[in-house]
Amino acid sequence: xxxxxxxxxxxxxxxxxxxxxxxxxxxxxxxxxxxxxxxxxxxxxxxxxxxxxxxxxxxxxxxxxxxxxxxxxxxxxxxxxxxxxxxxxxxxxxxxxxxxxxxxxxxxxxxxxxxxxxxxxxxxxxxxxxxxxxxxxxxxxxxxxxxxxxxxxxxxxxxxxxxxxxxxxxxxxxxxxxxx
Numbered sequence: 001x002x003x004x005x006x007x008x009x010x011x012x013x014x015x016x017x018x019x020x021x022x023x024x025x026x027x028x029x030x031x032x033x034x035x036x037x038x039x040x041x042x043x044x045x046x047x048x049x050x051x052x053x054x055x056x057x058x059x060x061x062x063x064x065x066x067x068x069x070x071x072x073x074x075x076x077x078x079x080x081x082x083x084x085x086x087x088x089x090x091x092x093x094x095x096x097x098x099x100x101x102x103x104x105x106x107x108x109x110x111x112x113x114x115x116x117x118x119x120x121x122x123x124x125x126x127x128x129x130x131x132x133x134x135x136x137x138x139x140x141x142x143x144x145x146x147x148x149x150x151x152x153x154x155x156x157x158x159x160x161x162x163x164x165x166x167x168x169x170x171x172x173x174x175x176x177x178x179x180x
Contacts, residue, residue: 035118035173037137042117047176049114053090055168059097059157066091066102069111069172088116090170092123099156102131102168108138108145114174115145123155126164131155144180 033050034043042048055065070087088107094100104119117140122133134151157166 037117038140040140042173042175042179046179047114048173049175050171050173052171053169055092057092057094057100057166057168059094059166064091064093065168066170067172069109069116088119088172090119090121090168090172092121092168094157097157099154100131100166100168101152101154102170103150103152104134104136104170105148105150106136106138106173107147109147110177111172111174113177115177115179116172116174117145118173119170120173121151121153121168121170123153124167124169125158130166140180 034041034048035050036042053067057065066089068087068089068091088105088109088111090102090104092100092102100123102121102123104121106116106119109116115138117138118135120133120135122129123131131153134153136148136151138148139146155166
């Protein structure tokens with residue numbers, strides 16, 4: 001009974017401090033480091049481009065946020081409840097105003113002129129990393145490129161109304177589409 005009371009108080013605090021939906025994705029930069037996929041290193045010679053994104057989350061939002069990277073023309077969709085089959089994605093959902101659930105997939109599809117080979121996700125609050133950083137890698141051993149597995153990570157929200165916001169972070173690594 002005492003635990004139920006604590007949960008109800010925490011829920012009330014979260015509802016009282018909720019301030020609307022999450023902000024839109026902001027791109028925080030591009031860098032040309034290297035990535036390793038199935039033991040194979042890709043870098044600038046492969047046309048590697050790594051884009052970093054961050055979405056500041058607001059407790060109480062029930063929207064799924066992130067990016068679904070779908071086609072060769074570079075069309076992307078943001079908050080979306082639609083199916084993600086055949087596309088690369090990085091998505092976050094708030095569950096019960098208490099924790100965030102992130103999922104990502106590198107499908108090996110071509111987006112904005114380059115093939116998506118890796119998508120990584122993690123959560124931060126202030127300067128602290130509060131979830132494991134996980135990466136989905138497209139598979140380069142099957143007919144050149146095939147979709148990789150979906151990966152997930154989670155973190156709990158905070159009931160401290162003065163804490164920095166929780167941020168959903170993700171990177172998308174893309175290479176020249178002719179590299180097999």
